[in-house]
Amino acid sequence: MINSLMPTYNRSSLSFEEGEGAYLFDSKGKKYLDFMSGIAVSSLGHSHPKLIAELKKAIEKPWHVSNLFTIVDQTKLANKLVENCFAESVFFTNSGAEALECLIKVVRKYFYNINQSDRFRIITFEGAFHGRTLATLAAGGKKNHLEGFGPVVDGFDQIPFGDFEKAKEIINNTSAAFLIEPIQGEGGIREVPEGYLKHLKKLSEDNGMLLCFDEVQCGIGRAGKLFAHQIWDIVPDVMAIAKGLGGGFPIGACLATRKSCQGMIAGTHGSTFGGNPLAMAAANAVLDAIIEDDLISNVDLMGRKLKDSLKKLASKHYTKIEEIRGTGLMLGIKFKLNPDSLVEVLLNRGLLVVGASDNVIRLLPPLVINDSHLKEALDIIDAAISQWGS
C-alpha cells in the first residue's frame, strides 16, 4: 500500500487491531501490555464497558450541535470539573494545544480588560511541552520544534525549571503569568521541587500576575490526585487539561477562576467542535468512572508499589539506571545512556512504554491496572534491561 501520510512521525510498522483493559493486540494477534496509554490518553484502558455503553448511547443521538445551542452534557461536564477543583468556569476544546491557546488568550484578555494590556508576557520553563500550534511552540521554547516555523510568536520568556531566584528576577512590568507543568511529561517526568508552586503562587499574588498550570499530561488522576497540583495544595488561576480526560476521545479544556476569565465574554473565543456531544459523553463517563470506582486510590496504591519495585530494579541495574522519577502512575526511569534501543527491546518482549527527554523512559499505564499487571511489567523490564547492552 502506498503511504500518502505526511511523514512527521517516525512510525513503527506495528498496527494494533484490538484492545482489552491494559492490553493491546497487533494484527498478528500478539499481545502487548500497554504502559503508555497512547501517551497518557487511554486512562481507563481499552474497551472499557462504561465508556462503550455511554458512547453507544451518544452515537444514536445528534453527533453535532452548534455551540450556539445548549448542550446539556457539556454543562454537566463543566459542573463536574468545577466541583472537583479550584475552577469556576470551563471552555472545551478538542486537544491539549487548543486548551493552552485558550489559556493564553484568557491571560492576555484579563490584562487588557483591567487596562494593563502592556502586560502580556508569560514566563515558561525549560523542558516544557505545551503543544504544536504556533503560540504553544513559542511557550515550549524547544529549538528543534521551532526551527523553520518563524517568526516565533512573541510574549514568552523561559527560565530553568525549578529555579527559585530566576522566577523572581525575571518579573517586570510586562509580566502577566507563569505557565508551568507541575510534573513535566515530555521533559522527562520532572516534578517541581518542594515549595516551588508555593513560591510561584506568592510571586504571582505579590505582582498581580496569574498562575497557570498545564496539566494536559499529569492531570485526570494520573499523578495520584485528580489534578497534580492538589499534591502540593496550591491552586492556579487558569489550567489546561486534555489527554486522559476523554479516555481516548479527543477533548481538551481550559479551566479558570471567574476573575481570571472575566474578559472572555460572548464572541471572544470559539470552537466548532469543542464540547461536542460525543466528546462530552466520553469525558463524563471517564470522570464518573474515576470518581465512582475510586481510581485515584488505585493510582496512588499501584503507583507506590510500582515506584518501590522500580527502585529495587534501579539498585540491581545500577550501572544502567540513574534514578526513578515521578509519582502516581506517571513514572520515569532515567538511564545513564539514551534508552531508545531499550524501548525496542521492551516492545519485542510485549511491553509498550514511551521515551522522553533526558534519557528517560516513561511508564504511563492505564489508571485501572492491578498487581498482576505490575508484576508482568516489572518482569519484562528486568529481563529487557539485563538483555540491553549486554
Ligand SMILES: *Cc1c(COP(=O)(O)O)cnc(C)c1O
Ligand atoms: C501532549 C501535551 C500537550 C499538547 O496536547 P495535544 O493534544 O497534543 O495538542 C500540551 N501540554 C502537555 C503537558 C502535553 O503533555
